[in-house]
């Protein structure tokens with residue numbers, strides 16, 4: 867099987883290997899760094915911890931998958947003194 871086919875297959879089945887979010891990912895509501903990625907039928911939305919919480923109830927109804935990295939936010943706040 868060509869490597870490309872194996873990769874495609876892995877991408878479809880392994881939902882836990884969603885790429886980690888970076889400082890380049892920005893909240894769609896306010897432009898702050900995003901820590902939550904919401905997968906929808908039609909695309910995806912990014913939210914900071916604040917807006918993810920604010921819209922959580924509505925998002926859960928329409929999301930096909932929610933990738934939450936807000937735990938990472940607390941870790942960074944505790945250790946980063948830059």
Ligand SMILES: [Zn+2]
Nearest residue numbers: 893896914917
């Ligand atoms: Zn926001």
